[in-house]
Amino acid sequence: MARRKKIYEGKAKILYEGPEPGTIVQYFKDDATAFNAEKRDVIEGKGVLNNRLSEFFMTGLGTVGVPTHFLKRLNMREQLVRQVEIIPLEIIVRNLAAGTMAKRLGLEEGEALPRPIVEYCLKDDKLGDPLVSEEHIFAFGWASQQDLDDMVALALRVNDFMSGLMYGVGIKLVDFKIEVGRLWDGDFQRLIVADEISPDSCRLWDIETGQKLDKDVFRRDLGNLADAYTEVARRLGVLPANATPIIKPTLIN
Ligand SMILES: Nc1ncnc2c1ncn2[C@@H]1O[C@H](COP(=O)(O)OP(=O)(O)OP(=O)(O)O)[C@@H](O)[C@H]1O
Ligand SMILES: [Mg+2]
DSSP states (O other): OOOOOEEEEOSSEEEEEOSSTTEEEEEEOSEEEETTTTEEEEOTTHHHHHHHHHHHHHHHHHHTTOOBSEEEEOSSSEEEEEOOEEEEEEEEEEEEOOHHHHHHHTOOTTOEEEEEEEEEEEOOGGGTOOEEOHHHHHHTTSSOHHHHHHHHHHHHHHHHHHHHHHHTTTEEEEEEEEEEEEEEETTEEEEEEESOOSTTTEEEEETTTOOBOSTHHHHTTOSOHHHHHHHHHHHHTOOOTTSOOOOOOOOOO
C-alpha cells in the first residue's frame, strides 16, 4: 500500500501531501497544548470536533465571500485544503479584553473594548509568538503593507461573520486568531484564510452565564474541554456523526 508523505507535524495537526499538487490533508489530533506547549494533554474527541467545526466556519465564510483554504472534509479527522505559503503572523481580533491583552494593559477580563482591536504576533514558538508592530512587520519583511491591509480586512470580515453566528446561538465571540496564506495563481497572488477556526483559536463565552466554551477550559483547568467544544458544536447543529446522542427524556404513552 502506498504511504502518503507527512509534510509537517505540529502541536494540534499533521499535514500530509494531498492527492493533487497544491493540496494538502490536515489531520486534526486530540493533543491539547497551552502556554507555548508547557502544558499538554490528550483530550479524546477534540480533533474530531475541531475538524468538523473548522469545516463549518470555513464553509460559512466561503458562502459570504471570504476566501479560505478549505476544499472538503475527507473523514472524521481529516480535511483537504489548498496548500498556501503561510504568512508568519497570527492576526488576532479582540472584541472584549481577555487573556494576554487584559494582563498587559491591566484591563478587567470581559471589559468591552472601544472597537474591535487587531493585534499581530510573530509565529515563532521558540520566542513564544511575541506581539509585534507594523513597523516590525515591514522592517523585517514578514509581510508587505498590501499583505497586511488584506490580512486585516480578512480578519475583520471573519470577526463580523463569527460574531453574528455565535450571537445566534447565545455565545459571545471575545477574541480569535487566524493564520493567512498566500495562494499563487500564475503571476498573481491572493491571501486566503488558512489553518483552522475552532474553539482552540477563539474565546467563546456563554452570553447568559459567562461560561467559557473554548481552550481556556484547558488552560485554566475549568472542566472537560471536549464537553465544552461539544456544547459549541451542539448549539451550531454540527455534532460529529458518531457523537453520543444527548439523552432526552422520552414521553411514554
Ligand atoms: N493551507 C495550508 N497550507 C500550508 N500550511 C498550512 C495550511 N494551513 C495551516 N498550515 C500550517 O500547518 C500547521 C498546522 O499544524 P499545527 O496547528 O499543529 O501547528 P502548530 O503546532 O500550532 O505550529 P505553528 O507554530 O507552525 O502554527 C501550522 O504550521 C500552520 O501554519
Ligand atoms: Mg497551530
